[in-house]
Amino acid sequence: MSASGGLPLESGELFVLIARLIADVDEVKTRYRAVSEELALAGIKAGRLGFLELGEKVAQISAEGADRVAFREILERHFAAPVGMIADHEIDLPNLFISDMDSTMIEQECIDELADFAGLKEKVSAITERAMQGELDFEDALKERVSLLKGLPETAISECLEQRISPMPGARMLVQTLKSKGCQTVLVTGGFHHFADPVAEQLGFEHVVGNRLAVAGGKLTGEVEGPIVDSSTKLAVLREEQAKISDCTVLASGDGANDIPMLEAANYGIAYKAKPKARAAASGWIDEGSLTSVLELLGIPESDWVQ
Template sequence: MALSAHLDGVIRAVEASGAKVLGADPLPGDQGVLQLMVNDGEAAALRGVIDRLLSPSDLLITDHLPQVPRVFVSDMDSTMIGQECIDELADFAGIKDQIAAITERAMQGELDFIAALTERVQLLAGLDEAAIQQCLDERIRDMPGAATLVATLKAHGCETVLVTGGFHQFADPVAQRLGFERVVGNRLAVEQGKLTGGLVGDIVDSAVKERVLRECAAAAGDAHSLATGDGANDIPMLQAAHYGVAYHAKPKARAAANGAVDFGDLTSVLRLLGLAEGKWAK
């Protein structure tokens, strides 16, 4: 459904809900991207109307014209790449279905993230370390538009950080390939060429993701920040960002964010910010 074709109806419905639309800009595209601005505190009413009339949709709801973010923090699995690394790695151990079921419940917010991660990693004990590289080579693929998103943001002076509840053994090469400047993640413990079933150091969970975003924004002078993610463990990070975009996300993550991409690839994030059209100055 092209959002622009329904713009007048959306505006009438929003204003009927009590929110005042400050501006509306339908952007071009196969499905359309809609920018709507409302007064501070009225975003919830607008989001309810949008989701009722135009869900799924690519949207960003703010109380100001979008600004170029100076900080970009993103989840990795099912956001910057199309897979859940631990699920694919588990396939090499013959237990993908078992681990994937736990992953899905954790990303839906039905399980405690740390407990679910610990359980899944323990199930991988004894797997050859070489399976990691094989999994990277054969299974792990970038999301469409990921490299363009990162490169465009960097060209506008944005710091880019990949923060994941997954593992450095995957995140480091993915970050290098996509152009991220920093990686925060967990590390699988390995001894004598085999996974031990444990992790090295503290676990990166939702609280760490949020903290990384806040620290980066503070270091940049409380700059505008952008976050992308898809699962329940991304919610605090998405909510802490000026622009939290849930990308083809689980329902709880989508509901918590002030932006969503349901149709497009990751370049839709640029379109939501106006960067794809070169509308805003650096």
């Protein structure tokens, strides 16, 4: 596991470890002593237990140690928190938010829904699932799925957008609230501009990076136009945008294997209802509930949330 910002933890180096968990308050208070004892056995010195001023809903546990992975495993084992975040520094508000789109900012996988118009959803969805689990090369899987759409009318895209695509609960509020705090927002997706551009406009993202479906004569050609946006592209976009902002603190969100490098490189990498590999690689996880949980983990009071 990488440390904040993608830097490796050096052997023997101690960090202030901070965990924020949305968990049952009484459970956290009751079990904290046992957790402290187990942390000590792992060479981690437990510090203060507190609660953010959000109706005593978000627990914050500080500790001192070098093993962030053990810290997270112990906390998850004792509290089974469906929402949490681990950092090796005091948690600050991000000034760059970069996010995946499909199954993160929207509830669907666009290519799967588009394939349904061609009667191929089951076949395409199976490939998508394996790619997101990290079982298939993303670029090869994308090209294979797009090839199956050859001949589909371009008008099917607008129909799909209108009938099938919906924002993830809390997505717009997350983006708008972060923007109100001075955060730059970027939507970067292995999906397609035909979908990503209107989704970004609806949610409030300021910049979009994605793939392009090739179209000729009003029909899909079965090819992708230009370079493929994959995991390396997502990481490169993060680095590029990060370099533009002084003292940049990065929040990233995603759900699949192609999001892992981006999640690992961010100060706060949040895996939202993610595949196991992405969840394990991230520094934060949201297994249930809406994307407004990110705002709670960041300590932003509900009175500051923006529609």
